[in-house]
Amino acid sequence: MPVKEIIKLGDPILRKACLPVEEFSLLPPIIDDMFDAMYESEGVGLAANQVNLDMNLFILHIPGEDENDGGEPRIFVNSKIIATEGKSKDSEGCLSIPGVRLEITRPEIITLEYQDMDRNNHVEKFSGLTARAIQHETDHLNGVLITDKVSQVQKLQYKQDLKEIERQAMVRYSERQSGSV
Ligand SMILES: [Zn+2]
Structure with a gap:
């Protein structure tokens, strides 16, 4: 199986609010494919619609964010940010917008409600790079991209x-619609 293609800015699936996951039994192979695609592109997070799946699901693997330092692969299903605190600004890139980095202001700390692959409910607080990455992926699942969050001036250099x-x-997108690939 070839690694799944990462969908790029301009494709309508990236503008969709993704549907809740109901069939959890379908998840394991989908999640494996998502990790393969993310690692191949050397990303630290990936939302399902970035591999053309209309599902409220994202993965993260941020090396160095864990105390053991290798970082830990994480899976979040049907997630929702329920509280935020503070503010921070940092540079972000996106696998769907290669070569572009933008300064994005976001809350610094977030509380996330989510389900795991076995449908257990969790509420967890995150800060630092993990909180930033979760907000980036949550934006994806709501059809929002980093280019929506900055001024025209900041985007000018990348026009x-x-x-x-x-x-x-x-x-x-047209090739996929016509079934030629
Ligand atoms: Zn992204």
Whole structure:
């Protein structure tokens, strides 16, 4: 099986609010594919709609964020941010917008309600890079991208790159719709 293609800015699936997961039995192979795609692109997080799946599901693996330092792969199903605190600004990239980095302001600490692969409910507090990554992936699942969160001025330097990414994404989208790939 080839590694799943990461969907790029310009493709309509990235603008969709994703549907809740109900069939948990379908998750294991989907999650394996998502980790493969994320690792191949050297990302630290991936939302399901970035691999063309309309599901409220994302994964993270942030090396160095865990006390043991290798970091820990994490899976979040049907998640929702229920509280936020503070504010921080940092540079973010996105696997769906390659080559682009933008300064994004977000809450510093978040409380997340989510389910695991076995449908158990959890409520957990996150800070630092993990909180930032969770908010980035949660945005994806609501159809929001980092380019929506900055001023036109900040995007100006990437104007041509963004246009080209969108152009190619639309070509790939049309190919998929016509079933030619
Ligand atoms: Zn992203």
